[in-house]
Amino acid sequence: MSLRTLDINGRKVSVLEDGAGEPTLYLHGFADVHAVTEGWMPFHEKLMESCRLFAPAHPGCAASDEIEYLESAEDLVFHYLEVIDALGLDRFHLVGTCVGGWVAAELAARHPEKIRRLALIDASGLFVSGAPIGDIFMMSHPVRGTDYSELRAMLFESDRTPVGHELFPDGRAENIDDELRRYQMIRFTNRFGFSPPYFYNRSLRSRLHRIAAPTLVVWGEADQMVPVAHGEAYSAGIPGSNGVELVKGAGHSPQAEAPETTAALVADFLRG
Numbered sequence: 001m002s003l004r005t006l007d008i009n010g011r012k013v014s015v016l017e018d019g020a021g022e023p024t025l026y027l028h029g030f031a032d033v034h035a036v037t038e039g040w041m042p043f044h045e046k047l048m049e050s051c052r053l054f055a056p057a058h059p060g061c062a063a064s065d066e067i068e069y070l071e072s073a074e075d076l077v078f079h080y081l082e083v084i085d086a087l088g089l090d091r092f093h094l095v096g097t098c099v100g101g102w103v104a105a106e107l108a109a110r111h112p113e114k115i116r117r118l119a120l121i122d123a124s125g126l127f128v129s130g131a132p133i134g135d136i137f138m139m140s141h142p143v144r145g146t147d148y149s150e151l152r153a154m155l156f157e158s159d160r161t162p163v164g165h166e167l168f169p170d171g172r173a174e175n176i177d178d179e180l181r182r183y184q185m186i187r188f189t190n191r192f193g194f195s196p197p198y199f200y201n202r203s204l205r206s207r208l209h210r211i212a213a214p215t216l217v218v219w220g221e222a223d224q225m226v227p228v229a230h231g232e233a234y235s236a237g238i239p240g241s242n243g244v245e246l247v248k249g250a251g252h253s254p255q256a257e258a259p260e261t262t263a264a265l266v267a268d269f270l271r272g
Contacts, residue, residue: 005063006056006086013083014063016040016055019048022116023089024270026055027080029098029122030136031155031253034062035185036167036178043255046263051093051270056083058100060188062181070191073125073201077106084114093270094213097121097255098226099189099199105211105234106204112212119216119266120234122252124199124226131229133199140186146171157222157251167256199226208237215241216269218262220250 006013016033018040026044028034033041034057040048047053059079060066067079080103084092094115096104101123108115124133139151148168149159156164172179193199215238219231228244235241245265250257 006083008079008082008086011059011065011067012063013059013065013086014057015083015087017053019051019053021051022093022270024051024053024093024095025084025087025089026053027094027096027100027103028055028058028061029096029100029253029255030185031164031167031256032097032100034058034064035181037181038062038177041256041259043259043263046260047095047267050267054087054089056080058185058188060191061184066188072192073102073106073204076103076192077110080107081111090114091116093117093119095119095121095266095270096123098252099124099193101125102199102201102204105208106201108211108213108215109204109207110210112210115211115213117216117270117272118211118213118238118240119218119269120231121218121255121262121266122220122223122226123230123234124193125201126205126230126233127197127200127202128227128229128233131227133227133230134225135198136225137186137190137194142170154225155252156257157220157249161251161257163256205233205237208234209239211238211240213240214269214272216245216266217241217243218245218247218254218265220252220254220257221246221248222250223252225252
């Protein structure tokens with residue numbers, strides 16, 4: 001595993017990099033690298049068997065500096081364009097989950113010439129009537145100060161999912177760095193996702209037709225945060241998508257709950 005720090009206009013961006021093959025940019029979500037763990041998870045290890053994986057930490061997450069002016073997905077798009085330039089990426093595969101999937105879709109709609117193949121995993125970012133995105137900020141407050149069952153129920157198939165207890169345990173984490181990473185991820189998303197519009201850009205849905213890359217849409221069958229209807233909307237709006245691949249036994253975080261199944265779907269797709 002290689003961890004390096006980019007200097008972009010005076011701010012630090014922490015990037016994990018490993019694997020061999022075609023360059024693939026990975027934008028993380030909540031139950032993910034940089035958000036709950038320092039290094040790769042089984043999903044990433046499986047995926048990088050067939051590609052060169054670049055995983056930057058979002059602004060303010062892990063060891064990446066915050067961006068003072070961060071207020072919208074547009075700000076994140078410009079940030080990641082600079083990250084892409086600093087990494088020396090020309091055309092590359094793009095994979096994103098949760099808020100990382102939202103940013104990935106925004107990037108692919110604005111700069112279709114850069115993206116070879118796009119994979120969206122339980123991505124937020126769209127407004128879908130009748131299928132609101134769950135309030136992650138309310139659920140991030142523990143019940144009675146120690147109980148994170150409501151947060152686990154939103155991020156996983158249920159609050160009893162073993163990996164959910166591992167990544168989001170009740171009480172305080174034994175490792176203070178893990179506790180800090182979870183806090184940083186919530187703080188980061190609060191910068192652009194808390195006030196209305198909540199976790200979506202209403203304009204994005206009308207721009208999905210601009211995405212030229214073949215696109216894979218993967219969704220946890222029991223997602224309680226971003227309903228499957230959002231995956232269906234992404235697939236319907238992107239010309240290169242052929243429907244939604246549902247992952248059984250998973251909620252909002254199939255990369256953590258069903259890592260081998262999810263990685264196999266993504267790796268097979270990226271190989272074409």
